[in-house]
Amino acid sequence: MKNQQDNQWITIFAVMAVVLIAIHYLLELKVFNPWDDYIPFLKKLSLSLFLIALIFLISKIISKIVNNKTYLEGDRYNLLRIIRFLAIVFSLTVVVSFLFESFYASIVSFGLFSLVVGFALQAPITSFIAWVYLIFRRSYLVGDRIQIKGFRGDVVEISYLDTSILECSGDYLVNDRRSGRIIRFPNSLILREEVINYSGSEVPFIWNETPLQVAFSSDLQFVEACLLNAARNDFKERYPQLDSQKNEKWEPAVYFRVNSYAWMEAVISYPVEPEDTTGRRNRILKYALPLLNEAPDKVQFPEGTLR
CATH class of the missing domain: 2.30.30.60 (SH3 type barrels.)
Known part of the structure; x- marks a missing residue:
């Protein structure tokens, strides 16, 4: 869909460029001699519009090339923004040149105008500078x-x-x-x-943890095994291509700590995609809790008055 739109705009700007440059040279024909007073203005206007059409034609061609490459979504977005910004800047330069007699005068006038606008629009300009910084x-x-x-x-x-x-x-x-x-x-x-x-060095994952309260008399090795199996099985089902790599840095871990209510917490730490933290926690608990509940002689949970 995006390539189709790019092709349409490329065709439109190409036709515009051809028509405008043709008009520029056709104005030299003798048939237009009665309008000698307007010919210089029309030639300058057609040439300026031709340059603007050419600028946007080139920008659309480059944009199509960028879209066809296998860039990351964020990189592709930034490149397209830069291309669009440069096209607008070059087009404005052509417009200013059209309004003034010489290119030097247009640059000086554009600079003075930018200085005045800079004082009046400090906040938007700061945000634009921040955009450049982000890029x-x-x-x-x-x-x-x-x-x-x-x-x-x-x-x-x-x-x-x-x-x-x-x-x-x-x-x-x-x-x-x-x-x-x-x-x-x-x-x-x-x-x-x-x-x-959240898209840090562990891309595509960050680390999250889920605590589970158990009694001090619980079989901690059994609790640890159940939680690890739950996290590993979910990871294997969710990311089979990554699980086959046996990457140790994404191995889940369990540790124990004492909370303020005199119960022990078994904490499972696991890798998760930032947008899947809630879903992955739910899947791990749904898998682990039935295993723990099936062994009441090994695992006790807070219930009733024992909270």
Whole structure:
């Protein structure tokens, strides 16, 4: 679908470029001599429009090449944004050149205009500079789950001035599922706040843990074995291609600790995709609890007055 749209725009800009350059040279014909006063203006206008059409034609061709390459979603998004931005900048330069007699005068005027606008629009300009910083520093990409200043969600758009994320958790949820709300914040926020990116060195996983209260008299080896089997089986079913690699860094682990209610906690620590934390915890518990409940002589849970 995206390639089809690119092909349509490439055709449109190519036809526009051919027509405009043809008009530019046709204006030299003697048949247009009665309009000698308007010919220089029309020739300059047609040439300017031809250059703008050519700029966008080249940008669409490059965009098509980028879309056909196997770049990561975030990298592809940033490259397309840069291409679009450069096309707009070059087109504005052509427009300013059309308005002024010389290219040098247009550059000077554009610089003075930018200086005046810079003082009036400091906040948007700061956000734009932050966008440039994001492109090169890659603090986060489209598709990453991030947390910044209390906001947490999945990045869906990084525009020139702001970032949009699909909120996770939020005011109405206590899990990591998407709330359905969209949060937009200015890019300038990343220059003064810390950014937590869940797509870290353990991509595609982060580490999560789930505690389970058991009595001190429980068979801890049996509890550990049940929890490990639950985590391993779920990992194998969910990621068969990764499980076959036997990567030790993604092996789950169990440790025990004493909580404030005089019960022991068996804590299973496991790798999980950021958007699957709630689902993976549920699957592990659904698998482990029946095994533990089947052995009441080995495992006791808090119940009744024994809480």
